[in-house]
Every structure is written in C-alpha cells, then in structure tokens.
Amino acid sequence: MANGHTREEPGMEFDTARTLPYDADPLFDLVADVDKYEEFAPFCVESQITERWADGFDARLAVGVRGLREHFISRVQLDRANRKIAFRYLDGPLSNLAGTWTFTPVDGGTYVHFHVTFAFRGRRLNMLASKLFDAVSKRMMDAFVVRARSKLGGRTYRSPTGRTTTAKGAI
Numbered sequence: 001m002a003n004g005h006t007r008e009e010p011g012m013e014f015d016t017a018r019t020l021p022y023d024a025d026p027l028f029d030l031v032a033d034v035d036k037y038e039e040f041a042p043f044c045v046e047s048q049i050t051e052r053w054a055d056g057f058d059a060r061l062a063v064g065v066r067g068l069r070e071h072f073i074s075r076v077q078l079d080r081a082n083r084k085i086a087f088r089y090l091d092g093p094l095s096n097l098a099g100t101w102t103f104t105p106v107d108g109g110t111y112v113h114f115h116v117t118f119a120f121r122g123r124r125l126n127m128l129a130s131k132l133f134d135a136v137s138k139r140m141m142d143a144f145v146v147r148a149r150s151k152l153g154g155r156t157y158r159s160p161t162g163r164t165t166t167a168k169g170a171i
Contacts, residue, residue, distance in 0.1 A: 011119030013098050014137040017112060018145060022152050023102040024083050024110040030148055031085055031101045032078055041148045042139040045069060055079065060088065072097070074095045095121045114141050 014023050034057070037047035037081060046062035056077040072092025078085055083104065086114060089097035099116035 011117050013117045014112070015113075015115045016138060016141045017114070018141065019106060020112050020145065020148055021109040022148060024105050025080075026070055026152055027110050027112060027148060028078075028085065028101075028103050030151060031144065032076070034061070034076065037061065038145050042136060042143055046071070087166065093121065095119045097117055112141075112144075114144075 034047050037044045041047070043063045043065055044061060045064040046060070048060050049057045050060050050073070051058045056075065058073060058075050060071060060073050061149055062071045064070075070093045072089040072094060074087045074097065075090050078083065083102060085101040087097075087099055088105045095116060098118040099114070102113045104111040104113070114137075
C-alpha cells in the first residue's frame with residue numbers, strides 16, 4: 001500500500017452484559033487476575049503477567065484450539081476509581097484487539113459490561129473468526145460468571161441504597 005502501510009482488515013465487535021449479585025470490587029479483582037485465566041477462560045491455555053506498574057500490566061496469553069496455539073501480548077489498564085479495566089493489543093497474530101470491562105454498582109449487585117473489538121491479519125482468518133466470534137465472546141462472559149460463582153459464592157454485598165444482601169449463587 002502507499003507509504004508502506006498495510007490496510008487494516010475490518011474487525012468484529014461484541015458487547016455483552018450481566019447483572020451479578022456481588023460487589024463491584026471483587027468482580028473487578030476477578031477480571032484483573034489475568035494470571036489465572038488459563039484456569040477457566042475459554043481457549044486460554046497460558047496466561048502470565050510479564051510486567052506490572054501501579055495502574056496496570058502487560059500480559060502474555062496463549063489461545064489454543066485443536067493443537068493450534070497462538071501467543072499475544074496485551075496491555076491492561078486498571079482504573080479502580082472508575083471501575084473500568086481496558087485492554088489493548090501490543091503484539092501477536094492479530095491486527096487489532098481492544099476492549100473494556102466496566103463494573104457499575106446497581107441495586108442487587110453489579111452490572112458488568114464487556115466490550116471487545118478484534119481483527120486478524122488476513123481476510124481468510126477474519127472470515128473464519130467472524131463465524132465464531134459471537135459464540136466465543138459469550139463463552140468468555142459465561143466463564144467469568146461461573147468463576148465469580150465459584151470464587152465469591154454466597155458473599156454479602158452492599159447495594160447502592162445501603163441494603164446488605166447475601167448472594168445465593170443464582171446468576
């Protein structure tokens with residue numbers, strides 16, 4: 001292409017949200033615990049924080065399916081005051097990966113919103129991924145819901161109105 005730049009492939013975008021019966025802070029911590037993703041996140045076969053700083057870190061992750069494995073590096077920005085975790089792609093087989101997790105206290109728990117944009121290098125991979133992207137993204141949110149239930153169980157939360165309630169695990 002002109003000036004040595006390559007044309008970026010069109011990407012995919014996905015949004016999903018759930019209200020979970022837990023405080024925002026432990027949910028924020030659960031999503032920020034990238035070192036543990038390989039234990040529960042769909043297709044994640046390796047997860048390691050490689051460098052930390054006060055409000056974020058770089059993480060090296062590997063995804064694998066049927067013997068295929070791809071590594072990539074993401075930069076994760078933790079904004080605890082605004083209950084937001086943002087991530088963006090630094091290196092690997094993609095042309096783009098960026099997204100956010102937001103945690104909004106609501107009566108009855110926390111409204112968790114997950115947004116991600118994603119593109120492979122190459123039209124053929126993007127076409128294949130577009131057929132699977134929504135299902136994979138939904139599985140990602142489902143995996144975090146199950147993880148929250150297993151780690152946070154019947155924890156007590158304080159609603160924005162000040163009412164204290166115990167989560168019964170029904171998410």
